[in-house]
Amino acid sequence: MILNFLNMNGYGLFVWAAFSITFISCAIVFYKTQKTLKKYEREFAKEINELSTERRKLVIENSKIASQVLSSQSKTI
Amino acid sequence: MFSLFSPSNIFYWIGKLISFINSIFFILLLVALSFALIFSPPDYLQGDSVRIMYVHVPSAWIGLASFTCIALLSIFNFIFKTKNLIIVTKSIAPLGLMFTCLAIITGSLWGQPTWGTWWVWDARLTSMVILALFYVGYIVSNKLILNEERANKISSIIAIIGLINIPIIKFSVDWWNTLHQPTSVKLTGTSTIHSSMLTPLLLMFFVMMLYCALIFLMKYKTEIIRMKKKNLKRL
Numbered sequence: 001m002i003l004n005f006l007n008m009n010g011y012g013l014f015v016w017a018a019f020s021i022t023f024i025s026c027a028i029v030f031y032k033t034q035k036t037l038k039k040y041e042r043e044f045a046k047e048i049n050e051l052s053t054e055r056r057k058l059v060i061e062n063s064k065i066a067s068q069v070l071s072s073q074s075k076t077i
Numbered sequence: 078m079f080s081l082f083s084p085s086n087i088f089y090w091i092g093k094l095i096s097f098i099n100s101i102f103f104i105l106l107l108v109a110l111s112f113a114l115i116f117s118p119p120d121y122l123q124g125d126s127v128r129i130m131y132v133h134v135p136s137a138w139i140g141l142a143s144f145t146c147i148a149l150l151s152i153f154n155f156i157f158k159t160k161n162l163i164i165v166t167k168s169i170a171p172l173g174l175m176f177t178c179l180a181i182i183t184g185s186l187w188g189q190p191t192w193g194t195w196w197v198w199d200a201r202l203t204s205m206v207i208l209a210l211f212y213v214g215y216i217v218s219n220k221l222i223l224n225e226e227r228a229n230k231i232s233s234i235i236a237i238i239g240l241i242n243i244p245i246i247k248f249s250v251d252w253w254n255t256l257h258q259p260t261s262v263k264l265t266g267t268s269t270i271h272s273s274m275l276t277p278l279l280l281m282f283f284v285m286m287l288y289c290a291l292i293f294l295m296k297y298k299t300e301i302i303r304m305k306k307k308n309l310k311r312l
Contacts, residue, residue, distance in 0.1 A: 008125035064085030
């Protein structure tokens with residue numbers, strides 16, 4: 001039964017190749033996008049942490065995005 | 078009311094949406110795949126090779142819709158000069174290119190058992206390759222031209238010229254004599270596809286759209302952080 005399902009009446013090679021190529025490409029793009037996002041979040045948080053205390057305070061007060069990224073980074077740590 | 082659309086609020090909601098899509102995506106994917114590979118019947122002529130349709134057709138739809146979206150937003154950008162639109166189009170383009178290429182590759186895999194050939198230079202297939210080239214031109218111009226304003230202008234022109242290709246792709250099967258079958262799913266008028274095949278097709282399309290939304294939101298979030306990072310350096 002499983003072999004019949006995999007064979008797809010002789011079209012298995014084409015069907016499985018089409019589905020595999022689609023899902024592998026999607027998985028690669030997802031992985032790369034997520035990696036880039038994490039990298040940017042990490043770098044951004046690092047740059048904020050490297051600022052002087054006064055400037056860091058100013059940035060966090062003025063930018064909710066900065067404070068959100070910092071809090072998400074502290075959660076991952 | 079307007080504070081709802083402030084960048085910080087948008088950023089917050091993007092985060093929430095990403096987590097929500099992540100939580101439901103795999104369940105929906107499993108359901109859609111079960112319908113596409115198990116529950117849907119084989120075609121009376123093409124047999125089980127028809128199952129390729131469940132990845133080929135949604136990929137082609139997304140490829141076409143993404144480019145139309147990019148071109149229309151580029152026109153708006155020319156008129157209103159909104160930076161936000163550029164971020165949106167830049168985030169959509171790689172996805173559109175990927176799905177256009179997937180439509181071409183899966184179409185080729187479907188063509189071999191159905192037509193007896195991997196490739197023919199007929200109107201539908203050739204116009205899809207041209208669409209992929211427009212995507213490449215759009216992405217490359219954004220990456221290679223260092224002057225941001227110039228890059229946006231050139232890529233927008235490429236997108237607007239490429240818009241001419243969209244109706245050509247859509248109506249190529251009606252205008253020319255091609256190997257490709259005519260449209261089965263119609264927005265206006267009755268579809269010529271049975272509901273037992275239409276359901277998995279729409280389910281797969283919905284799942285792929287969710288995937289696109291997920292990638293788009295992550296790319297959009299990355300672009301916002303990249304811009305904030307740039308502003309931080311200016312401080």
